[in-house]
Amino acid sequence: MSPSVLPGFGLTLGFAGIFLAAIVLIPMAALIMKGASLPLAEFWRIATEPRALASYRLTFGASLIAAGLNAVFGFIIAWSLVRYDFPGRRLVDAIIDLPFALPTAVSGIALATVFAPQGWLGRWLEPLGIQVAYSWLGVVVALTLIGLPFVVRSVQPALEEVEASLEEAAESLGASGWMVFRRVILPTVLPSLATGFTLALARAVGEYGSVIFIAGNLPMRTEITPLLIVIKLEQYDYIGAAALGLVMLCVSFVMLLTINAINGWRIRRVAGRR
Amino acid sequence: MTQRKASTARAASGSKLIRIVLIGLSLTFLALILVVPVVSVLGYAFSRGLGIYFEALTAPDTLAAIRLTLLTAAIVVPLNTLFGVAAAWAIAKFDFRGKQILITLIDLPFSVSPVIAGLMFVLLFGAQGWFGPVLRDNDIQIVFALPGIVLATLLVTFPYVARELIPIMQLQGREAEEAAVSLGAGGWTTFFRVTLPSIRWGLVYGVILCNARAMGEFGAVAVVSGHIRGLTTTMPLQAQVLYDEYDLVGAFAVASLLMLLALLTLVVKTVIEAFGARRRRA
Numbered sequence: 001m002s003p004s005v006l007p008g009f010g011l012t013l014g015f016a017g018i019f020l021a022a023i024v025l026i027p028m029a030a031l032i033m034k035g036a037s038l039p040l041a042e043f044w045r046i047a048t049e050p051r052a053l054a055s056y057r058l059t060f061g062a063s064l065i066a067a068g069l070n071a072v073f074g075f076i077i078a079w080s081l082v083r084y085d086f087p088g089r090r091l092v093d094a095i096i097d098l099p100f101a102l103p104t105a106v107s108g109i110a111l112a113t114v115f116a117p118q119g120w121l122g123r124w125l126e127p128l129g130i131q132v133a134y135s136w137l138g139v140v141v142a143l144t145l146i147g148l149p150f151v152v153r154s155v156q157p158a159l160e161e162v163e164a165s166l167e168e169a170a171e172s173l174g175a176s177g178w179m180v181f182r183r184v185i186l187p188t189v190l191p192s193l194a195t196g197f198t199l200a201l202a203r204a205v206g207e208y209g210s211v212i213f214i215a216g217n218l219p220m221r222t223e224i225t226p227l228l229i230v231i232k233l234e235q236y237d238y239i240g241a242a243a244l245g246l247v248m249l250c251v252s253f254v255m256l257l258t259i260n261a262i263n264g265w266r267i268r269r270v271a272g273r274r
Numbered sequence: 275m276t277q278r279k280a281s282t283a284r285a286a287s288g289s290k291l292i293r294i295v296l297i298g299l300s301l302t303f304l305a306l307i308l309v310v311p312v313v314s315v316l317g318y319a320f321s322r323g324l325g326i327y328f329e330a331l332t333a334p335d336t337l338a339a340i341r342l343t344l345l346t347a348a349i350v351v352p353l354n355t356l357f358g359v360a361a362a363w364a365i366a367k368f369d370f371r372g373k374q375i376l377i378t379l380i381d382l383p384f385s386v387s388p389v390i391a392g393l394m395f396v397l398l399f400g401a402q403g404w405f406g407p408v409l410r411d412n413d414i415q416i417v418f419a420l421p422g423i424v425l426a427t428l429l430v431t432f433p434y435v436a437r438e439l440i441p442i443m444q445l446q447g448r449e450a451e452e453a454a455v456s457l458g459a460g461g462w463t464t465f466f467r468v469t470l471p472s473i474r475w476g477l478v479y480g481v482i483l484c485n486a487r488a489m490g491e492f493g494a495v496a497v498v499s500g501h502i503r504g505l506t507t508t509m510p511l512q513a514q515v516l517y518d519e520y521d522l523v524g525a526f527a528v529a530s531l532l533m534l535l536a537l538l539t540l541v542v543k544t545v546i547e548a549f550g551a552r553r554r555r556a
Contacts, residue, residue: 006451007461009368016361016376019353023428024382027394030404034397077300083287086297094544098308101483101536103490105510106529109517110311113318113526120314121306145307177288206387209492209510213517226389230497233393238402245393252385256378259385 028249035246038239046243055225056247062136062224063204066143067151071197074151075189081152082159096152099145104209111142112213134216139224142210147200154196158189191266198262202255206248315533319526330527338504339512339528345420346508347488350427354484358435359477363465366443367451377440383432391429392497395422418500423508426494431487438480442473475546486539490532 035043046052080086081093099107115122115132122133132138162185170180208226216222223231225248232241287293320327330336361380365373383391397403399416409416416422450472454464470477492510499506507515509528517525 004368004448004452005455006367006448006464007455008363008465009370012360013364013368013370016357016364019357020361020376020379023425023432024379027391027398027425027429028382028386030397031390031394073299073303076296077304080297080300084293084297092301092304094540095304095308097540097543098312098536101486101490101539102312103486103492103510103529103532103536105492105513106315106490106532106536107311108492109513109525109529110315112517113522114311114314120310120317141307145311148307202385206385206390207493208387208389208496213514226387226493229389229393233396233497236402238397238400241393242397245390248387248390252387252390256382256385260378 031242031245031249034238034242038243043243043246046240047247051219051223052225052228052244054220055223055228058136058139058222059205059225062139062143063201065140066147066204067197067201069140069144070147070151070200071193074148074196074200075155075193078152078155078159082156096149098149099147100149104146104207105213107145108142108210108213111138111145111210115141115214133214134222136215136222138214138216139211139222142214143204143207146207146210147204150199150203151193151196154192154199155189158192159185162188191262191269194262195259195266198255198259202252202259205251205255312533315526315529318522319530321526322523326523327527327530330521330524331531333524335504335507335515336512336524336528339507339509340531342420342423342507343489343509346423346427347485349424350431350488351481351485353428354431355435355477355481357432358437358439358480358484361436362439362443362473363469365440366446367448380433380436380440383429386429388430388491388493389497392426392494394429395425395498399425417498418502418506420506422498423495423506426498427488427491430491430494431484434484434487435477435480438476438483439473442476443469446472475550479543479546482539482542486535489535 038046077092077096081089112133114120115125115138117123117126117131117133119133125132130137132141166184167180170184175183206226208224208230211224212227215224215227217227225244229241229244229248232238232244288296361376364370365377396417399405399409399422401410401417403417405416416425450468451464454468455461459467489508490510491508492514495508496511496514499508499511501507501511501515503515509532513525513528513532516522516528
C-alpha cells in the first residue's frame with residue numbers, strides 16, 4: 001500500500017461514512033436493539049405464533065416457487081436471446097429490465113386487475129377452475145414478475161461466454177447436441193443460474209407492494225410476513241413488529257452471505273478454467 | 275452479429291423445432307406475466323376516455339401526490355448522488371483497511387425488505403421510538419410527515435449511484451488523476467475535468483435508476499407515511515388509495531404516469547448502453 005498523491009480521501013470517506021451511519025446503520029441498530037430488548041421467551045412466542053408461522057410458510061413457499069419458475073423460464077429466455085435470432089429480439093431484451101424500473105404498486109394493481117375473475121386473463125382462467133387473484137397463486141405470480149430480470153441478467157453473460165471451441169471440440173468427439181448442453185454448457189452457467197435464483201429469492205422474500213393487491217390478505221391463508229409487520233404497526237404493536245422485522249432482517253443477512261458465497265464459487269470456477 | 279450467427283450454428287443450439295418451442299415458451303411467458311399486465315395499465319386508465327383520464331390526473335389529491343413525489347425525489351436523488359460519488363472516489367482511488375466491508379454495507383439496503391426499512395425509522399422516530407419523546411417535546415414531526423418519507427426513500431435508494439460508479443472508477447484506475455495532480459491541478463479541478471467526463475454515462479444511469487426507484491417506492495413509504503390524503507400520500511400510495519376506493523380509472527391514471535417514468539428510464543438505459551457499446555468498438 002503506497003500513500004496516494006490524490007486529495008480528498010478524508011473528505012469523501014468521512015462523508016460517505018457519516019451518511020452510511022445516519023441512513024443505514026443507526027436505523028438498523030434501532031431495529032436490532034428493539035428486537036433484542038425482548039426476553040428470549042417473549043421473542044420466541046411472537047416469532048412463532050400461528051399467524052406468523054403461516055405467513056412464513058406463504059412468504060418462503062411462494063418465493064421458492066417463484067424463484068424456481070424464474071430459474072426455468074429465465075434460463076429459456078436468456079438462451080433464446082443469446083442463441084437465436086428472431087423478430088423483436090432486441091425489444092424483448094430491453095423489456096426484461098422493466099420489473100426493475102416499474103414501481104411495485106403499479107405491477108401490483110395491474111396484476112390484481114388482470115387476474116381478477118373479470119379481468120383480461122382471469123376470465124379465461126376462471127372456467128378452468130384456476131383462481132389466481134386472492135389466492136396463494138397470485139402471490140407466486142407477483143413474485144415471479146419482480147424476480148424475472150435477476151435470472152435472465154445473471155445467466156445471459158455466462159451463456160455468451162461459453163466458448164465455441166469447447167462445444168466444437170465436444171461435437172467433433174461425437175457428442176450429441178443434448179450431451180454438449182448437459183456436459184459442457186450447463187456446468188459453465190450453473191453458478192450464474194444459482195446467483196440469479198438466490199437474488200430472485202432474496203428480492204421475493206421481502207417484497208410487499210406488488211403482492212398485497214393480488215393476495216387477498218386473509219390471515220393464516222394469504223398474508224405475507226411483510227404485510228403482517230405492517231398490520232402490527234398499524235395496531236401500534238411496535239414490539240411485535242420489531243420481533244418479526246428482526247426475523248426478516250436475519251433472513252436477509254443469510255441470503256446476502258449465500259449470494260456472496262455463490263459469487264466466490266463462480267469466480268473460482270472461472271479462474272480455475274483459465 | 276457474425277459471432278451470434280456462428281453460435282446459432284452450434285449443435286447444442288438444437289434443431290429448428292427445439293428453437294421454435296423455446297422462443298415460443300419465452301414469448302408466451304413474458305406476454306402473460308409482463309406484457310399483458312403492463313398494457314392493461316393503459317387499457318384501464320383510458321377505458322372511459324381521454325377526458326375522464328385527465329380529470330382523474332388533475333384531481334386535487336392526485337396533484338398533491340404528484341407534487342410530494344417530485345419534492346421527495348428532488349431531495350433524495352441529489353443526496354444519494356453526492357454520497358455515491360464520494361463513496362466511489364474513496365473506494366476506487368485509495369487503499370484502506372475495511373474497504374470490502376464498506377462495499378458490503380453499501381449493498382445492504384438492496385437485501386432489506388422495504389417494509390423493514392420503513393419499520394426502522396418508525397422505531398427511531400415514532401411516538402414510542404428512541405427519539406419519540408424528544409421529538410414530541412420539541413414539536414418536531416418526522417414519521418407521518420415529509421422527513422420520514424424522505425428518510426425511508428433515502429434508505430431504499432441508497433446503493434444505486436454508488437453501485438454504478440464503484441466498478442467504473444475502479445476499472446479506470448488512478449493514473450489520469452495522479453498525472454493531473456502532479457501537473458499542479460487542484461482536487462476539484464481534477465475531479466471535474468478528469469474524473470467526471472470519464473464516468474458521466476455511468477453517473478447518468480445511476481441517477482435515473484435512483485430517481486425511478488425514489489419516485490416509485492411503495493413499501494417503505496407506506497410504513498412511514500400515515501396515509502394522510504393530500505398531505506403524505508406519494509403517487510404510488512395515491513394509486514393504492516384510489517384502487518381501494520374502487521376508483522379504477524383514477525388508480526390506473528396515476529399508475530400510467532409511474533409506468534411512463536419506468537419506460538423512460540429503460541429508454542435512457544438502452545440508449546446509454548448502445549452508445550457505450552459503439553464507443554468501445556470505436
